[in-house]
Structure formats: C-alpha cells, structure tokens
Amino acid sequence: MLEPLVVIPVYDHEHAIGAVVQGVRASGLPCLLVDDGSHPACAQVLQALAQAHPEQVSLLRLAVNQGKGGAMLAGFAEAARRGHTHVLQIDADGQHDPADIPRFVSLATQHPQAVICGIPVYDDSVPKARLYGRYATHIWVWINTLSLQIRDSMCGFRLYPLAPVTRLVGEETIGRRMDFDSEILVRLFWRGVQVISLPTRVTYPSDGVSHFDVWRDNVRISRMHTRLFFGMLRRAPRLLWRRVAGTGAA
Template identity: 80%
Template sequence: MPEERLAAEGAFAPLAVIPVYDHEHAIAAVVDGVRAGGLPCLLVDDGSHASCAGVLDALAGLPGVALLRLGRNQGKGGAMLAGFAEAARRGFSHVLQIDADGQHNTGDVPRFVAAARACPQAVICGIPAYDASVPKARLYGRYATHVWVWINTLSLHLRDSMCGFRVYPLAPVLRLVGEERIGRRMDFDSEILVRLFWRQVPVQHLSTRVTYPLDGVSHFDVWRDNLRISGMHARLFFGMLARAPRLLWHRWARGG
C-alpha cells in the first residue's frame, strides 16, 4: 500500500497540493510563491470553468507543476482527497495544503516545510493572523467552530481547525481516509484535523498572515456550508462520546 511504501522509504518529500475552483486571477501568484518556497506543486482542478481551466493548463507547463483534473466539482475536501491519493502515487511523504485564492502568505511555505521536517509525524497547522480585510461575520463565526472542536476533542489543543494552510504527514492521512468518510466540502478542514487528533497524530501550530481574498472570489455558501459544518460537528460529538474515556486518558498522559 502507498503508506507502507512511504514509511519504508523514510524520506521527507513534501508536495504542495492546491485545490482550485475558478480562481484564475489568483492562482498564478500562489503557484509562483509556492515554487519560490522550493516546493513542487500539484494543482487539483475541481471542475473549474473554461477560463480557469486554461490558466491551469498553462501553469502545468512550468517546471515542478503538475495538474490533476477532476471531471466534476467535488468540493474542497474532495479535491484534497484526490490530491492525497495522487501525492501517494507519486511517492511523496507529506502534503502542504494551501488555498488557491491568494489569502495565505506563500512566504511562509519554507517555515511550514521546516517545521514538518523537524517533526515529520505531526500536522503543522496554520493559525491565522488576520488583517483588516477579513469579514467580521466570518471572523466571529469561526469561534463557534473553535468551541465545538474543543468539545469534540475534550481539549483546547487545536487552536484553529479551519485554516487551510497546513502540512500533513501522508501516511496517517491515507490510513484515516481509507477507514473513515471525511467531509468533501467546507467541512473538510475541521473534520480531518479532529479525526487525526483522535488518532493521536501530533498537531503543531504556526502563526501565519491571512488576507481575504486576492481575487475577491469565495465559494463559501453561507447556508449550505454552515448546514454541512453543523452536521459535521454533530457527527463528531457522538464520535467523541464513544471515545471520551480514551481521549481523557491521553489528555491526562500529556499533562493537560
């Protein structure tokens, strides 16, 4: 299996996976920034329209840039799951996830990679440092998810589960997605992090500047995505109840 091959090889080999859906005005700058940080890129075209698809075709001609095209839109989570599988097929050990809309600071890519290299078994999770461009409703709305994540992990350790700038160790991710269903859309970021935490995968945090967004395009559907996220929290809550003794034991063993 892919994770067994990667574990056997033991090499640190990170790949940036960028899910893209109609971000043709921002994606080139994101790719340039990631490449300047020294990482190869896999662009996952999540059913983009022709204008964006053409931009992605051109970018895929650059050194170190590959393109995986999905036949229909599957959502951010679906695109990332496809990216994980492709990264494993290509022999990479880690995946750096970064959004395509330009909100993340690509100048921090070397910091994230260095942290992952120093602790290769951990998820390196971004903690957003927002500027004035962040919509206040989005900023304050994040705290509802923060509280639910703290409840569902019985811990305050996960400081922000919604930031899409992070590095995953690929082997435990492949095991997780092979055994459990993960949300395919905007519920993905929080759910996969909670489920990895449940499996005792370490999570480390790095502060990173976030700007909203470079191209003015957001695919967050206030009603549908909030409904999905609410359903995800409910599923995780019942999963937490079943795992509560073990979670509390590990919390005590960690010293809090």
C-alpha cells in the first residue's frame, strides 16, 4: 500500500507557495515544506502555513541554503524516518498543477516500484530559450542511459519509490542543486528502476521568481553530464544487454 508524502523544496517563494499548498491539501496527502534557508519573509509564510494546517502540513527548516537537491535529500530522509513509502516532489513556484497529484498517485499504485516522472505540457508562458535549452540535457540523458525512455529529466513534478532512492543516496553522491533532477533519474535508471512518464500542464512561474543561475547552474549541469557519461561507459555492456533482453525502464 502506498503511503506517499508530498515534499516541496522552498527557497524564497513566499508569493506562490500558499496556492501550491492549497492545491496539495486538496489532494488529501500529507505535505512537508522544506525551507531551504529562505529569507525571513518566506520563512514566516511557511511557518504560518504549517501552523494553520498542522494536521496535514509540516515544516522542516534548513539553516543554510543547500540547493534544490539538498532540500530534496533532506525531505527523503524525513519521509523515511516517518515511515512513508513514496515521495511526491512538486516545485514551490506554482508552475505545476497540484490537481494532477491524484493522477501521479493512481499510476504509482499500478507501478509501485517505478518513478512516475512528469512530462511538461507547456502553455505560451514558457520562455523559448528555456524550452529549447532543455533539449541539450534531454540528449545527454539519452546518451548516458543508452535509451530514449527518460523523455524529460528536468520536470520537478514526480513521484519516487522511497526504498531505491534511500539506497541510492546512501551509496552515491547526488548533485545538490539544479543538477539534482536529471542526475537522480539517470542513476535510478542505471539501477534498474522503471521510469514512467506522465504528461502534466506547466506554466512559468506564478511569482516570477527563478533561482536558476545561468552561469553556475549550467556549469554544474555540464559537469554532471560529464560524470554521468564516464559512468555510462562503465555500465554500457549491462545497459545494452537490458535493451536486448527487453528489461529496460519503460
């Protein structure tokens, strides 16, 4: 039986997070806000949300900003401590539609050992440079998995089975900032975890705040793809055999 916990990594999204939490609460799932070292204005909003809905919303505060990946790793650890089986990740900036949460949970109920990964269905609000720039990462992910099965590795709306994630983060180092989303999917895929894609509507973003640092994060992502490429070379025979045997992620 699935026991999912919604984990929302938050860094200074005080204007959007209220609507996101309201949408999550409508799903009926418990929600953990991970305050990733936000400034006082956002920290106060998060505290108020947790106090207003203590039966469903809880708050984990990180004293120092650790990046999206660091916040999610803290959320995974807390979810495991509480005995949850799955973690549903959704971004705090309002670009994802919480009304789709039941669709993720329904698909995970059918495939409890798989990652259910959102595929963005964009409206006209998406910046064209961001849209086209994603394809560089898509291509690298397809190279590093020797597969086209991970159709989008950058969407921050996804549902993880917690057991394989806990094993992975206990044994390997995962990027702690904007390199996190792609890297954890590739490394889970390498370990034989099924990845199932689910289209979901995406808008850009409701509060106009993005923490993507064009220079630093692109350098991190490039380094991540390079590390994964050499990791793929060591795993290539096994990955190719999985394709031949028909056991690759779907």
